[in-house]
Amino acid sequence: MLRQNTKVVSIGGHCIGGKYPIAIQSMCNTKTEDVKATVAQILALEKAGCEIIRVAVPTMEAAEAIKEIKKQIHIPLVGDIHFDYRLAIEAMKNGVDKIRINPGNIGGEDRVKAVVDMAKACHVPIRVGVNSGSLEKPIIEKYGHVTAEGIVESAMDKVRMIEAFDYDEIVISIKSSDVMMCIKAHERIAAQTQYPLHVGITESGTLISGNIKSSVGLGIILYEGIGNTIRVSLTGDPVEEIKSAKLILKTLGLRKGGIEVVSCPTCGRTQIDLIGLANQVENMVQGYDLDLKVAVMGCVVNGPGEAKEADLGIAGGKGEGLLIKKGEIIKKVPEGELLGVLKDALDHWGE
Numbered sequence: 001m002l003r004q005n006t007k008v009v010s011i012g013g014h015c016i017g018g019k020y021p022i023a024i025q026s027m028c029n030t031k032t033e034d035v036k037a038t039v040a041q042i043l044a045l046e047k048a049g050c051e052i053i054r055v056a057v058p059t060m061e062a063a064e065a066i067k068e069i070k071k072q073i074h075i076p077l078v079g080d081i082h083f084d085y086r087l088a089i090e091a092m093k094n095g096v097d098k099i100r101i102n103p104g105n106i107g108g109e110d111r112v113k114a115v116v117d118m119a120k121a122c123h124v125p126i127r128v129g130v131n132s133g134s135l136e137k138p139i140i141e142k143y144g145h146v147t148a149e150g151i152v153e154s155a156m157d158k159v160r161m162i163e164a165f166d167y168d169e170i171v172i173s174i175k176s177s178d179v180m181m182c183i184k185a186h187e188r189i190a191a192q193t194q195y196p197l198h199v200g201i202t203e204s205g206t207l208i209s210g211n212i213k214s215s216v217g218l219g220i221i222l223y224e225g226i227g228n229t230i231r232v233s234l235t236g237d238p239v240e241e242i243k244s245a246k247l248i249l250k251t252l253g254l255r256k257g258g259i260e261v262v263s264c265p266t267c268g269r270t271q272i273d274l275i276g277l278a279n280q281v282e283n284m285v286q287g288y289d290l291d292l293k294v295a296v297m298g299c300v301v302n303g304p305g306e307a308k309e310a311d312l313g314i315a316g317g318k319g320e321g322l323l324i325k326k327g328e329i330i331k332k333v334p335e336g337e338l339l340g341v342l343k344d345a346l347d348h349w350g351e
Contacts, residue, residue: 002225006196009125009171011052012076012097016171016228017196022254023229024245025198026238027054027080032062032069039072041238046075048242048286049258052229054078054100063090070095078127085111092122100127100173103158104136116165125169126162130155131202132176148184151176156192170195171229175202179217186221196228210234211244218248243286259285259346262310263296272316272335274298280339281314288346295324312345314338 008018016023026045030037032055042053057063057079070077078098079091085106088099099119103112119126132146139150155174162170172195176182182201190197201210201217214232221227232244249255263278278296285294295313313324321338323330323345333341 002190003196003228004225005194006228007168007194009169009196011078011125011171014051014076020228022222022227022249023051024049024242024249025052025054025078025229025231026050026241026245027231027233028056029238030055032056033059033065035065035068035072038065038069042069042073042075042077044239045242046073048239049246050075050238050242052076052078052098054080054231056080057087057091057096058082060087060090063087064094066091066096067094081106085115088115089118092118092124096124098125098127098171100129102129102134103161104130104154105134109161112161113165116162116167119169120167123169125171126167127171127173127198128155128158128162129173129175129198130158131174132178132181133202146176146181148176148181148188151181151185152189152192155189159193159195168195171198172196173198173200175200177202177213179213182217183220186226187224190224190226197226198229198231199227200231200233202233206235207240214244215248219252222248222252222254257289257291259288259290260293261285261296262293264298266298272298272318272321272338274316277314277316277338281342284339284343285346290346290349292346292349294342294346312342312349314342 004019006017008015028038028041030041032038038055045053053075076097078100079096080100081088083105088101091099130151132151135146135150135154139154140146143150151174155172159170174185174189179201199218199221201214218230230245232241234241246258250260261282266274281296292311295310297313297315315322315324316335319335320332321335322332323341
């Protein structure tokens with residue numbers, strides 16, 4: 001089912017599914033029990049553009065911490081629960097906006113019912129999460145090994161468990177670290193359900209490998225019209241996940257706004273620290289809510305021409321550089337002032 005035809009689910013007032021924009025999520029890597037550290041990380045994620053945040057709930061102390069965390073943040077909070085159904089109930093009592101569970105690992109039918117009953121009472125959606133690494137033994141035996149078909153079958157079995165208790169505020173998440181398997185699984189499940197899909201490549205890796213695997217996997221899935229909310233899973237600072245998610249959506253034309261930075265790969269003509277400058281520019285523009293393209297070029301020979309398609313650009317020379325606007329040279333400044341004049345141009349954009 002294409003994303004615009006999926007059921008709409010409200011998570012703490014933030015809707016996903018239907019014609020709502022694809023929401024960007026992340027997950028804290030702090031100890032949830034450490035309220036101060038968790039809140040600080042969530043606020044940094046909010047600033048970067050995170051729209052829904054998830055925290056691990058492995059203990060009762062973590063479940064109880066949700067109440068205080070909620071008071072200090074501004075985006076919906078999701079509790080991630082495994083094994084102990086009581087943690088899900090306690091998290092909902094403390095105001096969590098959504099819970100993520102695998103109904104297959106929290107106990108028998110009575111425990112699943114207890115969680116669903118509390119979700120009904122608190123109007124909390126349930127994200128049914130199934131990973132390729134957590135498939136049940138009977139399903140693996142049925143297909144011979146972990147397969148896309150097995151992942152989908154497991155997920156749909158869990159969905160039916162919740163539906164059996166007359167509840168349909170459900171989001172489905174099926175993930176695998178195998179990109180092609182993940183793509184096939186999403187294609188298959190999208191044809192079988194109306195529920196919104198949370199899409200991601202699990203355990204994708206560090207900044208480089210994780211970004212490549214996520215870009216390929218999410219890019220194909222999203223381009224096919226599948227997926228209502230995404231998380232780019234990276235080993236490291238979760239703020240990097242938000243930057244990557246925004247760029248993936250922007251590249252696919254699924255989101256507007258935010259400054260896109262393009263830069264040349266450098267060559268023998270480069271006489272400035274272009275790599276350092278490009279990284280500085282990329283970090284600097286995160287704070288601007290402008291829908292612009294900014295070019296960072298390595299030489300004054302081709303810089304103006306290469307930056308013609310950009311709204312703003314800087315091109316470095318030997319000890320100096322150019323500020324370029326819409327392909328026209330605005331001024332020449334010392335190399336050390338390039339970042340400053342670019343910032344000033346952004347600060348006064350539209351004036």
